[in-house]
Amino acid sequence: MPKWAMVIDLDKCTGCGACMAACNMENNVAIVAPKEAQEGHVMFWMDMITSYEGEYPNIEVKRMPKPCYHCDDPPCIKVCPVGATFRNEEGLVGQVYMRCIGCRYCMAACPFTAKVYNWGEPQWIDGATTCFNPDVSRRMVGVVEKCSFCAHRLIKVKEDADQEERAIRDGEYVPACMENCPADAIYFGDIEDRQSMVHKLSRNYRAFRVMEDLGVEPKLYYLSKRKA
């Protein structure tokens, strides 16, 4: 059974935000009005964390793309009262939008603030309604959603592989953020496969995971010389 994981090379990342835009388009993430965004009701499955170090004028800016970490022992699924969030055998953590009651306990329990909530009825700008991604269901008001590692793409990849009666090749299953990264800073693949790029990179001396001491086993590795 494969175990999907992501590696983001922060030394390569320019912080351009193309991953965020690609993610929003791919997953039909609702774009909220500026006023709503100001109130903190903005939704990003792929978020960008910006931190500043040092004092003016010697400021060092750190940009860190942050999707859901798809923990192996996710705190969010432990607390869900209705089983609306789950981890499947391939290690993907998903959300059942039709079952979620919107109590937001998973959001409170997630140490990485990875989940987002539909605070209001999604309002679409003109034109957006004509180009939804048909592979991803749209969410309704009052439910929690989050990065799925583009699980809908995996379904297609699996179908192709099944038809040709072969295993999924490394680099065949590609999430939208990785596909659109101009710096090629994002890697994705099966971490259990010793030949995969992700496996090799996760063993790199630059590799680290965020808050490893919590023991939730995130499946997202960052690569950086300076350790975020």
Added chain:
Amino acid sequence: MDRNAEHYIDQDEPLYRPLYQTGKGFYITAGILVLVIIWAAYMYFNQIRYGLAVTGMNQPVTWGFYIVNFVFFIGISHAGTLISAILRLSKAEWRRPITRMAEVITAIVLAIGGLHPIIDLGRPDRMLNLFESGRLQSPLLWDVTSITAYFTASTVYLYIPMIPDIAKVRDRGGKLQWLYAFMAWGYQGTEHQKKVLNRAINILMVMVIPIAVSVHTVISYIFSMTLQPGWHSTIFGPYFVVGAIFSGIAALLIVMIAFRKAYHLERYLREIHFQYLATLLLIMSIIWFYFTFSEYLTGAFGAEPHEMQIIMYKFTGPFAVFFWGMVLCNFVIPVILLSFKRFKTIGGILIASCAVVVGMWLERLIIVVPSLANPRMDIPFGIYIPTVTEWALFAGGIAVFILGYMVFSKFFPIISIWEIEEGRTEGLKEVEERIHSYLPAQTNP
């Protein structure tokens, strides 16, 4: 009807009076409260229509007033049943005029508090998923379970000791005969019925105590089961229970003072009752301070960075006003007012109780919000400013409580009449015998 005539010259007549006479003040107050409730209902309707965007909650402060008030109201509900059960169990004779008032608080406030998580839901229409696909591993389901158990136990515990009084009201005739006749279950006060009743009360009061303790422990588990700094604490269970009893006694004192004034119950709720309850409040205040002190000292001494960030957010950051306000309301004011005889008057007790209720609400606020506003991830601070909707629903909750209490007092005696009578006839003798049994055994000369 000789029996009825006897009742009419009952010396406890003032306790029946609110059932038959309703003044102008009652209707005016009730009218205002109904308006507040309609306002709150309208705001809630809006929230259902537009989603939780109408509240001040946001990313990352995903819980706000609703959860704060949920914890707060359920805390108040500990006044009742727990206090009355403990006092009954310990055979405190001064409990007699207090127990009913305390139990009514529990039943009403618990219903209000239990509704709050539903108000907080993004999709209340899917609430039944809790039963259809509920996960018993989730602390929220523990809550559903224990609150349901507590609500059932406390309403039964309110109702059973009320049966003799309902029978008395039934025997007096007058309005709503059928209701009282039905609710009295044919109680005539025979020896056998009395025995069964007392046994039922005894079983219930023992059962209700662990249930009540479990309720607030489990509510604290919602927070302490997560990994979030400021929440992930082993002390939370007892800390919440102590806080709940503390705020409960304060609420009980406020209600007692209000009803004493409104229904002229000075003969029944005497200075001594307030003095004793105030002493209990003082003790709880000190225990509360002990828990708070332990909780923050362990966090601050260990100084784990994330923990420290939240502690500093409360000590000196944006929540400093609320934090120090809480210490003032929950510790400084009650301890000063209740330690000195000079201040321990009804007025002083009222001020201390109001301070404690406000302080305990602040405590719930500073537990829920700062931990969410300072997530472990390096993202900007969350800011939480409640909107009109949240204030309206808060006001609505309080209005439902006051109105519910007022309406209850118009249908049932707010002070347990038969227990007062029992105190006069049996209590006196029993206490004398009890004291004799404490004294050194008499030796024959």
